[in-house]
Amino acid sequence: MQDIENEIKNLIAEIIEKDPSEINPEARFIEDLGVDSMMALEILAGIEKKYKISIPEEKLQELRTLSQTVLIAKEYLDKK
Amino acid sequence: MILKDKVAVVTGGSRGIGRAITLMLAKEGAKVVFTYLTSKKEADSLVREINNFGGKAIALEIDIRDFEKTKLLIEKTKETFGTLDILVNNAGIVKDKALMLMSKEDWSDVLDTDLNGIFNVTRNAIITFLKQKSGKIVNITSITGIVGMARQTNYAAAKAGIIGFTKALAKEVGNYNINVNAVAPGFIETDMIKDFKEEYKSRIKENIPLQRLGATGEVANAVKFLLSDAGDYITGQVIVVDGGLSIK
Numbered sequence: 001m002q003d004i005e006n007e008i009k010n011l012i013a014e015i016i017e018k019d020p021s022e023i024n025p026e027a028r029f030i031e032d033l034g035v036d037s038m039m040a041l042e043i044l045a046g047i048e049k050k051y052k053i054s055i056p057e058e059k060l061q062e063l064r065t066l067s068q069t070v071l072i073a074k075e076y077l078d079k080k
Numbered sequence: 081m082i083l084k085d086k087v088a089v090v091t092g093g094s095r096g097i098g099r100a101i102t103l104m105l106a107k108e109g110a111k112v113v114f115t116y117l118t119s120k121k122e123a124d125s126l127v128r129e130i131n132n133f134g135g136k137a138i139a140l141e142i143d144i145r146d147f148e149k150t151k152l153l154i155e156k157t158k159e160t161f162g163t164l165d166i167l168v169n170n171a172g173i174v175k176d177k178a179l180m181l182m183s184k185e186d187w188s189d190v191l192d193t194d195l196n197g198i199f200n201v202t203r204n205a206i207i208t209f210l211k212q213k214s215g216k217i218v219n220i221t222s223i224t225g226i227v228g229m230a231r232q233t234n235y236a237a238a239k240a241g242i243i244g245f246t247k248a249l250a251k252e253v254g255n256y257n258i259n260v261n262a263v264a265p266g267f268i269e270t271d272m273i274k275d276f277k278e279e280y281k282s283r284i285k286e287n288i289p290l291q292r293l294g295a296t297g298e299v300a301n302a303v304k305f306l307l308s309d310a311g312d313y314i315t316g317q318v319i320v321v322d323g324g325l326s327i328k
Contacts, residue, residue, distance in 0.1 A: 038210070038256075045211040057207050 004077075005070050008047060012066065015042045025067040047073050053080055081109030082308045087161040089153065090114040091144050091201055092171025094123035096270035097220060100296035101168055101303050102126060106135035108304065113157045115142040115171065136161075144171050144197035147204075154204045164208050166307055169198045170220040172238075174272055176231045187234045194238035198245060206253070215258040216311070218303050219246050221318065223266045223326045239264075243318055250316030259315045263302045266322020268294040289324030 005025070013020040016039055029035035035043075040063050047069070048055055053076040063069050083105060093102040093114025102114045103126070112130070116123040116139055123139035130137040138160060142149050157164055172194040175186040198219060209215030224232050225239025243262055250260040267273060267284050273293075276284075285291055302321045305311055320326055 041207065041210055048211075060207075 004073060005066070007050070008070055008073060009066055011046045011050065012043055012069070015039055015046060023066055025070075026065050029064055043069065051077055051080075053077055081107075082304070083166070084109030086110040086165040086307075087157065087163050088112045088166035088168065088307075089157055089164065089201070089205070090168040090170055091142075091197065092116065094119040094126055094139065096272065097265060097268060097296045097299045098168075098170040099126060100300040101170060102137065103130065104297070104300040104304050105166070105168075105307075106130040106137050107133070109135075110166065111136040111161045113138045113140060113153070113160070115140050115144065115153060117141065117143055117171075144200055145192045147200045150197075150200040151204045153201065154208065158208065163212070164205060165215060167202065167205050167209075167215070167217045168220070168303060169201055169217070169242075171197055172220065172222075172235075174232070174235050176235065178231050179233050182234065190234035191238050191241075194235065195241045195245075198242060202245075202249070206249075206258075209258045210253065210256050213257050215256075216307050217249070217258065217260045218306050219260070219262045220299075220303075221246070221262045221264045223264050223320060223322050226264060226318070226320070227326045246318070247316045254315055259306070259311065261306045261311070261314060261316065262318045263299060263306070264318050264320045264322070264326075265299045266294060266320070266325040268296055268299055268321075270296060287325060288322070289327065292323065294321060294323055 009020050009023050012023055016033060016035055027033055040060055043063060044055055044060055051073065055072060055076050059072055062072060088105045088110045090098055090102045090112060092098040094116035102112050105112045114137065127137050127139050140153060142153050144150055173190060175190050177186055202217065219242050221242040222239040224236045225243055228236050246260050246262040299321050302319045306314060
């Protein structure tokens with residue numbers, strides 16, 4: 001779990017061009033980190049590619065924090 | 081073949097301009113999924129014609145006014161052919177009437193199919209294009225959306241709406257390597273104008289600098305240009321294919 005959280009944190013950091021240390025698990029993407037809808041989509045696509053999973057587009061609305069994103073990634077990794 | 085193995089969706093592909101576009105795509109090597117609503121016979125015969133020359137095409141009965149159905153259209157396309165590269169929003173209907181005689185239903189039917197249908201299909205396709213950072217969208221509008229034609233307030237409003245949609249989306253998704261353009265046909269020999277009186281048709285021809293109606297294949301050629309590599313640096317544009325009718 002910790003590994004995945006770190007991997008996803010690094011992936012998000014790269015997409016939103018911030019230092020990984022700025023991305024706290026509960027920091028809100030839009031309000032605290034300035035993530036826009038296109039960045040959220042890139043995060044989703046990046047996770048799908050990295051873990052070779054497919055996450056339904058509807059889940060895009062639920063990517064609100066790092067911890068939520070990790071939970072969603074875990075959910076679909078478990079289904080793999 | 082300039083579109084070899086590309087996967088394309090065409091709405092309203094069984095007749096008229098849509099048929100010519102579907103045929104062009106298949107001839108250029110693309111795998112095509114096209115929709116129809118009422119013309120099952122024409123759709124089946126087009127699939128056979130394409131299969132006969134070794135092309136690949138599937139016809140789906142889809143009402144593009146139904147958001148969930150258009151979602152299925154995109155899912156089914158990706159399931160069958162693995163991806164989606166090209167979307168041609170062509171499906172459209174006309175209900176020409178003078179505004180003073182136009183019912184609310186005449187207005188809504190045309191707007192629902194011609195404009196809301198484009199939202200439905202494109203909304204369901206765009207995430208795929210964004211994720212893969214590539215895609216080409218061509219929307220079929222009409223010169224009536226640019227210059228206006230009497231007795232077509234509903235159709236002209238929908239077609240002008242398509243032009244706005246095209247330009248806005250082109251700006252929105254340009255940095256994802258997605259091209260969004262429109263093609264605006266003038267008077268083309270299709271079922272849409274088959275009921276025009278001969279006298280009216282000759283009057284139209286007199287007003288067209290090239291002095292004739294257009295062929296559906298001539299519209300498909302403009303679509304082909306936009307979808308080919310030759311169109312890679314073109315986005316947010318409206319290519320008019322009308323024999324010069326709308327020259328100001």
